[in-house]
Amino acid sequence: MTDTEAQQLKSLGLAVINTELEAISALRDRIDDNFVTACQHLLNCEGRIVVIGMGKSGHIGGKIAATLASTGSPAFFVHPGEASHGDLGMITDKDVVLALSNSGETSEVLTILPLIKRLGIPLIAMTGKPFSTIAQSAHAHIDVSADKEACPLGLAPTSSTTTALVMGDALAISLLEARGFTAEDFALSHPGGNLGRRLLLHVSDIMHTGSAIPKINDKALISDALVEMTDKGLGMTAVINDNDNIVGIFTDGDLRRVLAQTINVHTTAIADFMTTDCITGQPTMLAAEILELMQRHKINALLITDDEQQLVGAINMHDLLRAGVV
Numbered sequence: 001m002t003d004t005e006a007q008q009l010k011s012l013g014l015a016v017i018n019t020e021l022e023a024i025s026a027l028r029d030r031i032d033d034n035f036v037t038a039c040q041h042l043l044n045c046e047g048r049i050v051v052i053g054m055g056k057s058g059h060i061g062g063k064i065a066a067t068l069a070s071t072g073s074p075a076f077f078v079h080p081g082e083a084s085h086g087d088l089g090m091i092t093d094k095d096v097v098l099a100l101s102n103s104g105e106t107s108e109v110l111t112i113l114p115l116i117k118r119l120g121i122p123l124i125a126m127t128g129k130p131f132s133t134i135a136q137s138a139h140a141h142i143d144v145s146a147d148k149e150a151c152p153l154g155l156a157p158t159s160s161t162t163t164a165l166v167m168g169d170a171l172a173i174s175l176l177e178a179r180g181f182t183a184e185d186f187a188l189s190h191p192g193g194n195l196g197r198r199l200l201l202h203v204s205d206i207m208h209t210g211s212a213i214p215k216i217n218d219k220a221l222i223s224d225a226l227v228e229m230t231d232k233g234l235g236m237t238a239v240i241n242d243n244d245n246i247v248g249i250f251t252d253g254d255l256r257r258v259l260a261q262t263i264n265v266h267t268t269a270i271a272d273f274m275t276t277d278c279i280t281g282q283p284t285m286l287a288a289e290i291l292e293l294m295q296r297h298k299i300n301a302l303l304i305t306d307d308e309q310q311l312v313g314a315i316n317m318h319d320l321l322r323a324g325v326v
Helices: 003-030 033-043 055-070 107-119 133-137 159-179 183-188 194-200 222-232 252-259 287-297 317-322
Strands: 049-053 075-078 096-101 123-127 140-143 215-217 236-240 246-251 301-305 311-316
Touching: 003 159, 033 096, 033 123, 033 140, 033 159, 049 055, 049 107, 055 075, 055 096, 055 159, 096 107, 107 123, 107 133, 123 133, 123 159, 215 222, 222 236, 222 246, 222 252, 236 301, 236 311, 246 252, 246 301, 287 301, 287 317, 311 317
Parallel strands: 049 075, 049 096, 096 123, 123 140, 215 236
Antiparallel strands: 236 246, 301 311
16 A cells, blocks of 8 residues: 555545534534433433434434443333234333434334323424424423535535534533432443442452462461461451450561561561551452552551451451452
């Protein structure tokens, strides 16, 4: 490929982006009373938001339905062609229908309009033709028209699908804010994702407990600590007194400082080299909070205590990595 051909491809790609940017910019003036009315119907929906659309509008509708559902507005997509062959039974008299059609005259959508009206439920339309049949039949119409498609032939839905997608996002996020939807709420619908793990996973879910907790008595020797650390594999050990209270921690870092000196680990007490002012966490903390605590103090392992400051667990950075929190 010549430099000229390469430059031509870049120019074509840039032209598409500029055309779609212009179409998106025009949407600013369409966040009007119709948009507010649409939001009010969606907020008042006692059932679910049923999104319908054919062809490319259907693909955009599917994404809009997914975005609504994941941001606190229960929604699902129904193919209008299938709706007239039985799937209309999925729509109840407590739902709201959101119909997408660039032309506003999609025959499959027009076919089910009388049935939607018979149910007596609100119809929100997003079309590129404000005076189309679908637009005029709606309780609220949002104009998502694009002056021109990015396709040089003016045929392939490009700018028009982009404007519909952006307006769908505007609806979803406006509803999210109006409902007071939080990051924790979002995580509940995304338990398998990274955000879900960060906002739902607690320390108690992944910490080491019982006999898996590395701990030695404060009268033990450094050599005893090495055996315990090797056995439990967390890179540290708690140091406790006869009453099971934490009096310190001995870590890999402490061990390196010991080895840097000419000290006999078989005769030297752990109390001489342990860290007494140790950071601890609680089992009710989020794993993400523990991660932030460990990063802030530049430590790789942490002891977990209950409200009475009794040792109940231990956790290290590898545990957070395995849990997908890092």
